[in-house]
Amino acid sequence: MRLMLTFLLAGVLLLPLQTVQAEPSSGVVDRVYHPYILPFERELEWRFMSRQNEDGNELLQRIAFGHALSETVIAKFYAVGSRDEQHDDFGLEGYEFEIRWMMTEQGKYWADFGTLFEVEKYHNEKRWEVTTGLVMEKEIGPTSLTVNTLLVYVWGDVPDQELKTQLRVKYRYRWMPLLQPAIELYTGDDFIGIGPAFMGIQRFDSRRQLKWELGFIAAVDSVVKDHTLRFSLEYEF
Amino acid sequence: MLRVLLSFCLLIISVDVLAARPEVVVRIKDNLFHPANIYVPADKKIKLTIVNEDDEPEEFDSFALNREKVIFGQSKANIFIGPLSPGRYPFFGQYHPTTAQGEVIVLAPGEEAPDAN
Numbered sequence: 205m206r207l208m209l210t211f212l213l214a215g216v217l218l219l220p221l222q223t224v225q226a227e228p229s230s231g232v233v234d235r236v237y238h239p240y241i242l243p244f245e246r247e248l249e250w251r252f253m254s255r256q257n258e259d260g261n262e263l264l265q266r267i268a269f270g271h272a273l274s275e276t277v278i279a280k281f282y283a284v285g286s287r288d289e290q291h292d293d294f295g296l297e298g299y300e301f302e303i304r305w306m307m308t309e310q311g312k313y314w315a316d317f318g319t320l321f322e323v324e325k326y327h328n329e330k331r332w333e334v335t336t337g338l339v340m341e342k343e344i345g346p347t348s349l350t351v352n353t354l355l356v357y358v359w360g361d362v363p364d365q366e367l368k369t370q371l372r373v374k375y376r377y378r379w380m381p382l383l384q385p386a387i388e389l390y391t392g393d394d395f396i397g398i399g400p401a402f403m404g405i406q407r408f409d410s411r412r413q414l415k416w417e418l419g420f421i422a423a424v425d426s427v428v429k430d431h432t433l434r435f436s437l438e439y440e441f
Numbered sequence: 442m443l444r445v446l447l448s449f450c451l452l453i454i455s456v457d458v459l460a461a462r463p464e465v466v467v468r469i470k471d472n473l474f475h476p477a478n479i480y481v482p483a484d485k486k487i488k489l490t491i492v493n494e495d496d497e498p499e500e501f502d503s504f505a506l507n508r509e510k511v512i513f514g515q516s517k518a519n520i521f522i523g524p525l526s527p528g529r530y531p532f533f534g535q536y537h538p539t540t541a542q543g544e545v546i547v548l549a550p551g552e553e554a555p556d557a558n
Contacts, residue, residue, distance in 0.1 A: 242500070243511045275511075310508060311486070311521030343507060345526075381504050410536045 232392040233421045233432040236374040239318030239339045241306040245272035249438045257430035263287040276306040300324040315342040331360035350374040397421040469493040477543035480554035489520040503532035
């Protein structure tokens with residue numbers, strides 16, 4: 205029954221995706237956010253994403269610093285770098301500011317909820333991108349289902365100013381702290397990708413720990429090659 | 442669509458708020474959990490009220506329970522766990538991991554907690 209309700213909720217959250225606009229995508233495969241925040245949380249993060257498709261190789265990296273503002277809110281600042289396909293050099297693409305709010309206490313309700321708000325300014329361009337949405341996690345025995353339903357709005361020097369939707373889903377088996385296998389699904393911008401992922405936590409002492417994530421997402425709606433390797437390291441101190 | 446989503450979330454929250462839950466009070470004193478063994482029934486959502494009587498904060502941490510929660514010094518916090526299957530679920534205080542240790546022991550139906558607790 206609980207499993208049925210979980211998939212029902214996932215289905216409800218999926219509905220907005222019927223309005224997805226068709227446009228080549230670069231930022232759909234990213235990270236599935238969890239709704240949880242701890243006070244005193246400070247973190248440094250490095251995110252790496254490499255996408256290979258018929259257009260070539262797209263490389264994106266993010267370096268971030270995050271700091272909890274309260275027991276339920278964390279702010280994060282990112283510098284985003286990407287490889288310029290024309291000149292084949294790696295440079296700054298933009299800056300990003302992110303706020304996450306843990307709306308419910310973990311385990312108190314049927315599922316745990318949070319919200320995400322991100323704003324990105326592209327470097328040397330009059331182009332902005334705002335992302336906002338609901339972050340949900342449901343514990344099912346030794347596994348966890350995490351669902352991000354996001355709205356993305358891009359404006360400025362872009363051909364079409366439009367509202368797009370994205371769905372990110374992770375189903376994770378909490379096997380052991382260091383190794384937790386998962387399946388991830390990403391949809392948005394006329395893209396549907398699915399693949400295996402792994403995450404883990406290594407504690408060093410009372411306040412320092414390293415989280416890692418690795419995923420390989422392949423497009424399932426494309427007859428040509430389109431896959432993404434993503435990796436992230438998050439150092440909490 | 443937004444209205445449907447909000448209604449659904451409110452429904453989930455309302456149903457959960459109405460459900461009565463067993464509550465267990467755990468104290469932190471001198472960087473130790475009291476009691477260290479917490480006996481709870483199987484298949485029920487439990488509210489743990491952690492009262493930190495020390496001046497320093499402590500972080501309740503348990504991979505088995507999938508919970509992390511900071512309890513500030515001289516204050517209390519609630520941690521919601523379960524429903525759980527019978528078994529032992531270790532937890533520790535992340536700021537004092539060598540001393541602050543304990544277990545949530547989930548009892549099978551018909552099983553009773555020892556008197557010592």
